[in-house]
Amino acid sequence: MTSRLRSLALWLGAPLLVGMAGLVLGQDANWDFRNYHYYNGYAFLNGRLGFDLLPANHPSFYNPLLDAPVYWLMQMLPASAVALILGSVQGLTAPLLYRIALAIAPPAPRRNLLAAILAAAGCTGAMTMSEIGATFHDNTLAVPVLAGLLLTLLAITGRFVGRAFWLAIASAAFLIGLACGFKLTMSLYAVGLVAALLVALPWRRWLIVIAVTGASGLAGFLATGGYWSFVLWSHFRNPFFPHFNNIFHSEFAADTAYRDLKFIAQLGLLERLLLPLFSTVNSWLVAEADFFDARLLAAFVLCLPALFFLRRATPANRALIAFAAAAYIVWVWLYCIYRYVLPLEMLAPILCLAALSVLRPSAAFRGATAIAVLLTVATGYPKNLEPVRLPFGPRFVAIDGLPKFEDNTLIVMAGDQPAAFIVPSLPPQLRVIRINDWPFLGQSGTQGFEPLIRRTIANHNGPMLLLTHPEDFKRAQNIAMLFGLRLLDECSALATNLTASKFLLCKLQPWTLR
Secondary structure, three states: HHHHHHHHHHHHHHHHHHHHHHHOOOOEHHHHHHHHHHHHHHHHHHHHHHOEOOOOOOHHHHHOOHHHHHHHHHOOOOHHHHHHHHHHHHHHHHHHHHHHHHHOOOOOOOHHHHHHHHHHHOOOOOHHHHHHOOOOHHHHHHHHHHHHHHHHHHHHHHOOOOOOOOOHHHHHHHHHHHHHHHHHHHHHHHHHHHHHHHHHHHHHHHHHHHHHHHHHHHHHHHHHHHHHHHEEEEOOOOOOOOOOHHOOOOOOOOOOOOOOOOOOOOOHHHHHHHHHHHHOOEEEOOOOOOOOOOOOHHHHHHHHHHHHHHHHHHHHHHHHHHHHHHHHHHHHHHOOOOHHHHHHHHHHHHHHHHHHHHHHHHHHHHHHHHHHHHHHOOOOOOOOOOOOOOOOOOOOOOHHHOOOOOOEEEEEEOOOOHHHHHHHOOOOOOEEOOOOOOOOOHHEEEEEEHHHHHHHHHOOOEEEEEEEEHHHHHHHHHHHHHOHHHHHEOOOOEEEEOOOOOEEEEEEOOOOOO
């Protein structure tokens, strides 16, 4: 096989295989998709910001620029075709991992085989597998992150010289900036990039490295996040609303950072120091899923001692280990949410090779091969994948049982079960608002969205319908009372292809009406 055919098979065949794996896994029906990914794409394409009020609570304000094209595909193509396209795009991580492995692999007759084994091991991690063909975007954004890392390693190892070197570094920062603009949690890899360059390059070049990566990274961020930040600033005077509201003090939310601390809150100091060990034994410490995957643990155990011997490592190995270590430290400090280190799960087998090359160069080839095979065979498949995967139907989202609506109907949502995925199936002229019985975004009767929601209800002249799930029905009834509404015993059922239980659409009236 010629080198051109091998390259074609690598860059087209490997992603297609990953996309086909998504077809085997089934249709994505995860909680976040039902809550906001599907709705946000629809809302962005139809200009509903400010028209609907909090249909997905605070995720209603997340950057929709990745959700919008996915939503459009879901309207144009069968569900299985959408999953194949998503999985194939996400599968670009496979050839990127292969090339990263080649960039740091020691000279050996079978280094191509080793790189292929390491890439395969990186593509079969628990979280990586669970997100194939799904809409979480962690594995989608792993593509620009890994591409940026690959460019960095190639530049450091002398593939680019002169202006081409700086162009490669700038392109790497731009790619990772793109990922940060789409999703702020990817910023930990921007820190990783800077760390990689600082440990691999002479200190005399540090100032220009920081300047180039900072400017290029900012340009990448603005390319994908600038427009939405401007929209949020225009509406709420916070370009990251509701996040960092302790800095921007938008009147629509309380003065807190709105960082997700649900996993950090349950971890003690020892657990955070040795998190890969504890989370391998109990995945619930870092994820809302039950799985066993030792990839991060293997990389942690080998890279930790390797950090003390980085001076004797090759520039590529130094850069890779520093990239992962810096990103990992920021992750433990800020999040401890496993999905956010998906690129590190993918890189873990390659990190094992890099660490072994530092600690025991003579054993690096055989040791990395054995570890990669063991990780692939013995770990990596989530135990509870099935609840968020369904058989493919004709459409990604299908809603049956919708009644005929009057044009001035107000849809009121209440309860914890995600229901915003139903909104795109409603007539577009209907306004949708959500009411709550907890201080979401620090709301009160005089602060944030709650006064606006109460005015919207009070000033509405027309029918009102409550959209809720049967599990939330009693609570929804009580929430309605808090907003001066009473629930009538006139309900219709909405069947969806994503949930076993039907949703309820019930008539509401102000208490003043009898």
